[in-house]
Amino acid sequence: MRVNHFLKEMKRYLRLFGVFAKFSLMSQLEYRANFVAGVAVELGWMLIKLIYVAVVYRAGVNIGILTPDHIMLFVGIYVMMTGFYMFYYPNFVSLSSLVREGGLDLHIVKPVSLQFLVTLRQLDFGMFLADFVAGVIMIVLGWQRAGLPVNFVSVVGFIFLIICANLLTYSMFLIPHLLCFWIVSTKGVADLTAALWDFNNMPQLIYGKWMQRIGTFILPVFVITNFPGLFVMGELSAGMMVWAVAAPVLFFFIARAVWKCAVRNYSSASS
Amino acid sequence: MNPYRCVFQMGMEKSLEYRANFFLSLLSTVFQIIMQVFLWNYLYGNSDAGAVTGYTYSQIMVYTLLAAMVSKLVSTGFEYEVNEDIKNGGLNKYLVRPVHYMSYRYFSFLGEKIPQLMLLLLIAAALVTFSVLRLGLVLSIGRILVFLAALVLGITLNFFLFYCVALISFWLTDVNLMFGTVSVVIVVISGGIFPMDIFGEKFAFVMGLLPFGYTTQFPSNIINGRFDTVQIATGLLCQLFWIVLLFFAGKVMWKRGLHRFAAVGG
Amino acid sequence: MEIIKVEHLKKEFTYYKKAGGLKGSFQNLFHREALVKEAVKDVSFSVEKGEIIGLLGPNGAGKTTTLKMLSGILYPTAGNVDIDGFVPWERKNEFKRRFSIVMGQKNQLWWDLPACDSFYLNKCIYDVDDMEYKKTVEELAELLDVKDLMNVQVRRLSLGERMKMEILAALIHKPEILFLDEPTIGLDIISQQKIRDFLHFYNEQKKTTIILTSHYMRDIEALCSRAVIINQGQLVYDGQLEDINHLMGDKKLLTIKCNANADPELLSAYGKVREIKGSEVVLEVSKGKLKETASGILANLPVEDFNVTEVPLEESIALIFQKEVAS
Numbered sequence: 043m044r045v046n047h048f049l050k051e052m053k054r055y056l057r058l059f060g061v062f063a064k065f066s067l068m069s070q071l072e073y074r075a076n077f078v079a080g081v082a083v084e085l086g087w088m089l090i091k092l093i094y095v096a097v098v099y100r101a102g103v104n105i106g107i108l109t110p111d112h113i114m115l116f117v118g119i120y121v122m123m124t125g126f127y128m129f130y131y132p133n134f135v136s137l138s139s140l141v142r143e144g145g146l147d148l149h150i151v152k153p154v155s156l157q158f159l160v161t162l163r164q165l166d167f168g169m170f171l172a173d174f175v176a177g178v179i180m181i182v183l184g185w186q187r188a189g190l191p192v193n194f195v196s197v198v199g200f201i202f203l204i205i206c207a208n209l210l211t212y213s214m215f216l217i218p219h220l221l222c223f224w225i226v227s228t229k230g231v232a233d234l235t236a237a238l239w240d241f242n243n244m245p246q247l248i249y250g251k252w253m254q255r256i257g258t259f260i261l262p263v264f265v266i267t268n269f270p271g272l273f274v275m276g277e278l279s280a281g282m283m284v285w286a287v288a289a290p291v292l293f294f295f296i297a298r299a300v301w302k303c304a305v306r307n308y309s310s311a312s313s
Numbered sequence: 314m315n316p317y318r319c320v321f322q323m324g325m326e327k328s329l330e331y332r333a334n335f336f337l338s339l340l341s342t343v344f345q346i347i348m349q350v351f352l353w354n355y356l357y358g359n360s361d362a363g364a365v366t367g368y369t370y371s372q373i374m375v376y377t378l379l380a381a382m383v384s385k386l387v388s389t390g391f392e393y394e395v396n397e398d399i400k401n402g403g404l405n406k407y408l409v410r411p412v413h414y415m416s417y418r419y420f421s422f423l424g425e426k427i428p429q430l431m432l433l434l435l436i437a438a439a440l441v442t443f444s445v446l447r448l449g450l451v452l453s454i455g456r457i458l459v460f461l462a463a464l465v466l467g468i469t470l471n472f473f474l475f476y477c478v479a480l481i482s483f484w485l486t487d488v489n490l491m492f493g494t495v496s497v498v499i500v501v502i503s504g505g506i507f508p509m510d511i512f513g514e515k516f517a518f519v520m521g522l523l524p525f526g527y528t529t530q531f532p533s534n535i536i537n538g539r540f541d542t543v544q545i546a547t548g549l550l551c552q553l554f555w556i557v558l559l560f561f562a563g564k565v566m567w568k569r570g571l572h573r574f575a576a577v578g579g
Numbered sequence: 580m581e582i583i584k585v586e587h588l589k590k591e592f593t594y595y596k597k598a599g600g601l602k603g604s605f606q607n608l609f610h611r612e613a614l615v616k617e618a619v620k621d622v623s624f625s626v627e628k629g630e631i632i633g634l635l636g637p638n639g640a641g642k643t644t645t646l647k648m649l650s651g652i653l654y655p656t657a658g659n660v661d662i663d664g665f666v667p668w669e670r671k672n673e674f675k676r677r678f679s680i681v682m683g684q685k686n687q688l689w690w691d692l693p694a695c696d697s698f699y700l701n702k703c704i705y706d707v708d709d710m711e712y713k714k715t716v717e718e719l720a721e722l723l724d725v726k727d728l729m730n731v732q733v734r735r736l737s738l739g740e741r742m743k744m745e746i747l748a749a750l751i752h753k754p755e756i757l758f759l760d761e762p763t764i765g766l767d768i769i770s771q772q773k774i775r776d777f778l779h780f781y782n783e784q785k786k787t788t789i790i791l792t793s794h795y796m797r798d799i800e801a802l803c804s805r806a807v808i809i810n811q812g813q814l815v816y817d818g819q820l821e822d823i824n825h826l827m828g829d830k831k832l833l834t835i836k837c838n839a840n841a842d843p844e845l846l847s848a849y850g851k852v853r854e855i856k857g858s859e860v861v862l863e864v865s866k867g868k869l870k871e872t873a874s875g876i877l878a879n880l881p882v883e884d885f886n887v888t889e890v891p892l893e894e895s896i897a898l899i900f901q902k903e904v905a906s
Contacts, residue, residue, distance in 0.1 A: 079490030086497035103360035153675035
């Protein structure tokens, strides 16, 4: 009975997400020039990401166990994850105006999860597609050139870890934006977290020991792009595997708790 | 008061008003520098990277610390305003006044740069001192003066570069959608992330023929002591050459564009 | 049967005082003076099923805040609300499916898409059956006269058309209760009339309970037989609309523009002179005598322009408020 209900709800949310995706795409195609510009800007930024790979290839050195081909794989994961993040990022940005101008009111009264409705409503296809396609190409290229195994376990495990990484990205990067329920300008915090994200442009192995620890356990940005790659290489220890799954769950619950607190504050403090 | 001095002051006020934004953008620059320092540390520590890049360890470190700052300093932002002026007819208010649009933009831009320049030079001074003490950088007063001259020329050169890009708005009003991409690409090929000459001599040669490297890479490498007197003189002349060329290109574009602007009715 | 019961509803919120200038900003960093504002003080009323009532009051009276508490958007500081057995701010989905809220100044439609897409989204959100959804939309579009506009992007619609679409979107799931917050604000007279007619008809047909806030007296007059008036967060009147008109003294305002400067003495014979601005005079006349007075003025004075208006609502409310205090 409960399982049935859960599946039904799941189906409903997936369907809603599909409708959001369709509507977002339709809206964006209304402004084709902006759409193309979004893709172009993302491609411009990609040049910066790629030039790091170019430097590594040029130097022709391994970073620890990583050959330049492995690094291509890692940067590919980073690019693809950026695409996923950018897919729903516009919602995070518009959160503060939604709170300030009271647009949240009309969402609260709807019989679906408010967090779902508010954080996954507008989806940006331009940026997503540019990064996703480029990321996949780099992943495939790096995977192949490094001679990594292509079998059921590695592929399915990789995809599973990418899903976990998405949950972690969503949760971890939502939290700073939730500050907008309490303070007026969140631009500073948002910019700071965006800058943190860019540390993933290079594999964590280039950083010092302490930075790696902080980036793995306290602000686990490195988990997002390094773990799927390390897994495919067979270099992810069992303990880290557990953390790869536990961190997203943990951060999701933290984000959920902060969200609830934020909405409670909204409902009692505004008029 | 001289109108351009007034414009210059307005630019300065604007820049001070948006200083929070500037500090934040500086922060992401710092993160980028940290990442690059780690990368170079690793590469130089574990291989003969110097032979490949042609930079010694201390040179590449000085470059990393300095180029990001220089890149920030030469960066523009007025292209959006120019586009707006052309698109929405805001240009008319300049046309009826006894000011020249290019000069107006230039002095406003310089005004915006001065407060940033003060701060960044302070940071750069600290970084250079650090480099002298820890990275064995050898420096002379003369070289610092040449660097400052090259920096001012670089700022001016980048101004004219983006002024020309901005004037494309006369023909393509939606070109502003491309400004973001253009500036990212230009930052990269100007050497704002990595020096372009590490990618080989052919590449360096092509870059030498283009104006971009003279905005960021050239001034940064003066401090590095990678150039002898002849090379510095040549570089400065190249900067001047490009400034003059782009100045005239801007003049021509402005004249033609204005013709079109008047014909369309603004 | 009572479907909505509001008891001693109260809402306070704190805000911070800020002195101007940079100095003020610095002081704010260390010490902020908290001020409490009571948006709604002590409001109680109840609504019968199928009833349509008007929630009236001047700007800032607490109308919108009350509606927001009724729909569960805000938590009250104190008091109870019972809507069909639910407490709104528990936000149970079952409750959310039973009502709808339309706010005149906010839109829920997707700006760049035709309105029918937003309707479809609501169908998915509220889990409405396909057949039923089609029937509802067709029927409502017919009634609201927007059939031809279904495939036009919302941003291309006029304000009146958009409001109709907003109302349509709110009715997709056939709510039993409908809250309307200033649904006619900023609309032209004809659009206002059309929306009023629609709401009247819809309420008669579906027996939907409606609470309407507006500061246009006409809206309330046309739709509601009962009005609840709040002023400064306090309930000042709850009763039949006819009785308010009576309470207000059945007065109308006559604005006359003469081609010469008016003589107040001459005019005061026709009614109480309220205001004189050069050649423009405002007279207060009782409703019953309006026709008589008007024809008298037109016959005897050099009138250029002539206009009849209601006594402003704010004023009438102030009147009611004074009477409440006096008694």
